[in-house]
Amino acid sequence: MTNWITKINGSDVQNTTDAHFILNQQAAESAEGVGFSVINYAPYQLRDAADEDVEIRVTTLLSGVQPDDLVIVQWPMWQADARFEKIFIEKIRLIPRVKIAALLWEVMPWLMTDDLSDGMHPEMTKLRDFDLLLVANRKLAEQLRDSGGITSPILAMGLTDFKCQGSLNAKADFKKLVVIDSSYDEEQLSYHGQLPFTAMADGGFGVVPAARSQYEAYTNSLELSKYLSMGLPVVIRSNMAQAELVRVHNLGIVLDDLNAIDAVLADMTMMDYQEKLPAVGSWSEAVRSGYFVKRACLESIRILKLGEVDCLAEI
Template identity: 35%
Template sequence: MTNWITNINASNAQEANDAVHLISRSLCMAAQEIGFQEINLVGFQYTDAYPDRRQNLVHALLDPVQPGDLVVVQFPLFTTDSFTETFFEQLFHRQGVQKVAVIRDIPSWMNAVDSDGYDAQTDWWLTLLRRFDLLIVANEQEAAQLRRDGVNVPMISLVICDYLYQGPWRKKQFRKELYYASGRDILGLDYHAATPLNVYSAVASDAVQANGSTRWLGFQPSDAILASLSGGFGIVTANNIRESHDEAFKYYTQFNDPTKLSFYWAAGLPVVTTSRTPHAQLIKDRHLGLVVDDLNDIDRILSDMSSADYQVMVAAVAPWQRAVTTGFFIKRALLAAIQTLNLGVKQQLVKS
């Protein structure tokens, strides 16, 4: 029996630094450490007009998979719809193979401003998810929404996605400073606090760049950013920052595991998030950062904080840093999936 996981490969250096490929790399590296083999995918953008070629490509990718094997799919495939359809058509046709989805994103949720923005009963993506033997979901909030949408498949909550990183790290000092790293275009900013806001993105509007409280640092490789962070707070979500696809993402952030959370914790940095995110209560209860709905309140909040208070947060983040940088959460979920599907061992992590 072989355990497989799909790997979503980048086609260029900048693409390798976006959230899709950073997390794919981390998931696959962690999975390999517990014996998984890879099914390597790329964009396959030029197969839409060639169905025979598409069928042959998918057949070649899945040909090593045998009855008794377990296949973990990073969902969605982040390729064309036609290639995705062909891939799942062949995968689900294979008998005696256990199929697991690690849900990275749910496109119908990402493109909706609320739950009325899609038809849960007929939605193609949700229909695909109903066909898996088990789902590894982002968190309990995502699991609950999937059940409300009629996806009644056993689920394991990942809690948080991993971000494998081996350093270097810089010692964290208390500084009244904010950091925001994004793979999307920063279009607008409602921020006038005195606390400096450092923004990493490939594109920022003229208004963002001209904001007197903001320093736009352009694009930098993710690991280079991690190595440079020596204090302050990393912003996971903020109502004051307007990005491309923003309205839909405001709805989606209620359910997903944002890469930024794992990213800042991999650096050992306390975070800032909004109250509607799945991790807000955890962050507040465990002193892992700040829950702030208006970034313009940050001056007042930080004025009451001492260096000792900040170091309490840094110490609280440390075990989460060790976990996400070593692949703890995905290894835990994958081993639970193997125990459940291949060995028939009841797992407390699995909820029907």
């Protein structure tokens, strides 16, 4: 029995600047670290291809998958032609006793419309075809269960991994606020396997951007993971999906209004700040090492192959 995970291979530009491609490739690398094999594919140009040509391409990609295997499909698959995803899942289903999990990076209909009550969109129907969903966090898992009509097991990952290189600097200036965006400017950060950090924050708090839509408040903040990877405590709004995790594990400051941060910092001492660093350091190591994807992969085996479902799955 082989355990598989999909991996998209784009252009050099996509692989180094597109967040979806970067996270997809890092996840595949983490899965390999716990014994998974990789199904490599590319963003194919198939709009003018006949159905038979798409089927041949998919059949070739899946040639190594055998009965009783497990396949984690990183979803969506970022194809211009929707037939590819449909045929990909259909072909896997033809292989006896294969279990399929989705590592869900985006809920596409909710991303596009910001209507989290829409459970009838065709894209939601695709999600119901999986035996297990690996999703960002508990808040999103509950919404998928309540509004998305998902009845299969759902595992909440908690955090998004952000694998990077570089030593964590000592944190000195604790009242500084660090703001980075999701543009992946390599003058700020670099990626695992490429350049080392060119600038590593030496103190302060990383400011997690407020959600720009209802949907964003249900997703994992990549900025949060980037700050933790640098060993920085964070400032996060209370309506964000990961606010409770930050509060419970003392990873930073949770505020109803980010404009209140100046008053909070004015009352903070260096000792208050230093008390947060050991907890942040542990979570930093987890995020940097790909722990959350590795755990999700191993839990997929436990749930789908061993048939053990408990409180770790939102069912």
